[in-house]
Amino acid sequence: MRDAKPATQIDFRGRTVLVTGAAGGLGRAFAGAFAAAGADVVLADIAADAVREAAQDLAREFREQRISGLAVDVTQQASCDALARQAADLAPERSRIDVLVNNAAIYATLTRAGFHELDIDEWDRVMAVNLKGPFLMARAVRPWMLQAGGSIVNVASATVLSGTPLWAHYIASKAGVIGLTRSMANELGPHGITVNALAPGITLTGASLGLLPDAAGYGATRGAIRRAANADDIVGAALYLASPLAAFMTGQTLVVDGGKQFI
Numbered sequence: 117m118r119d120a121k122p123a124t125q126i127d128f129r130g131r132t133v134l135v136t137g138a139a140g141g142l143g144r145a146f147a148g149a150f151a152a153a154g155a156d157v158v159l160a161d162i163a164a165d166a167v168r169e170a171a172q173d174l175a176r177e178f179r180e181q182r183i184s185g186l187a188v189d190v191t192q193q194a195s196c197d198a199l200a201r202q203a204a205d206l207a208p209e210r211s212r213i214d215v216l217v218n219n220a221a222i223y224a225t226l227t228r229a230g231f232h233e234l235d236i237d238e239w240d241r242v243m244a245v246n247l248k249g250p251f252l253m254a255r256a257v258r259p260w261m262l263q264a265g266g267s268i269v270n271v272a273s274a275t276v277l278s279g280t281p282l283w284a285h286y287i288a289s290k291a292g293v294i295g296l297t298r299s300m301a302n303e304l305g306p307h308g309i310t311v312n313a314l315a316p317g318i319t320l321t322g323a324s325l326g327l328l329p330d331a332a333g334y335g336a337t338r339g340a341i342r343r344a345a346n347a348d349d350i351v352g353a354a355l356y357l358a359s360p361l362a363a364f365m366t367g368q369t370l371v372v373d374g375g376k377q378f379i
């Protein structure tokens with residue numbers, strides 16, 4: 117069971133953190149932030165070579181910790197189960213997974229079109245990666261988290277609030293993530309496991325820069341904080357949600373968008 121006594125600092129030493137979709141972008145930034153807070157980190161991605169490289173870079177920076185890069189396809193239960201076993205083995209002396217960050221998604225490569233024109237196969241694919249993926253990964257880590265408690269952070273999107281047009285499949289998948297978060301929070305709360313969603317607004321990553329013609333200028337004229345977000349603006353919320361500071365917070369959606377929209 118996770119210690120309910122709030123720590124004054126976010127310290128993940130002696131914890132194993134598993135981040136999916138960690139080959140680049142936000143996932144890589146989450147992995148780096150948890151490593152900087154002392155965690156042993158498993159970076160996982162379908163882009164096997166890129167995620168191994170990302171993990172090697174991080175391991176060079178944080179030599180004291182165990183850092184590993186592993187291949188996974190989050191749409192496949194067997195692949196998720198194998199990843200969870202390998203992640204638990206990262207520190208065999210404790211054999212557990214303390215934090216799962218469900219970050220893998222299809223995002224920038226998606227077609228933007230009216231809902232009546234969206235390709236049905238693309239709808240199925242986005243649901244498989246963005247919604248079924250977090251569901252399968254949570255099932256895979258559950259046996260390890262049941263032993264000692266833990267935290268699951270599901271990466272959703274602030275687009276669920278805005279209902280951005282021409283992106284119905286992506287937004288529906290991320291709205292599903294928020295519902296899944298609430299349901300799993302109820303089921304896992306009695307076992308000392310928190311489940312929360314983190315909903316970033318547009319954040320400058322390789323993916324979003326390729327998506328918007330003026331991503332870097334996004335936010336300069338709208339919202340409470342008048343600038344574009346970097347990955348560094350988002351990672352603190354993930355650390356918080358996964359830490360003992362948030363031990364009494366579960367089933368929630370934390371929107372980190374510089375005050376573009378309020379709920």
Ligand SMILES: NC(=O)c1ccc[n+]([C@@H]2O[C@H](COP(=O)([O-])OP(=O)(O)OC[C@H]3O[C@@H](n4cnc5c(N)ncnc54)[C@H](O)[C@@H]3O)[C@@H](O)[C@H]2O)c1
Pocket residue numbers: 136137138139140141142143160161162163188189190191218219220221222223224245271272273274315316317318319320321322323324
């Ligand atoms: N960047 C933004 O503006 C923004 C805003 C809101 C939410 N998000 C969310 O943040 C997360 C990261 O976004 P990003 O901008 O870093 O995008 P990204 O495309 O760089 O990251 C997604 C990662 O998921 C991996 N992936 C895709 N399919 C997979 C599969 N089947 N199994 C395992 N891994 C798979 C990709 O290889 C990629 O590395 C996503 O969930 C995205 O929806 C991003």
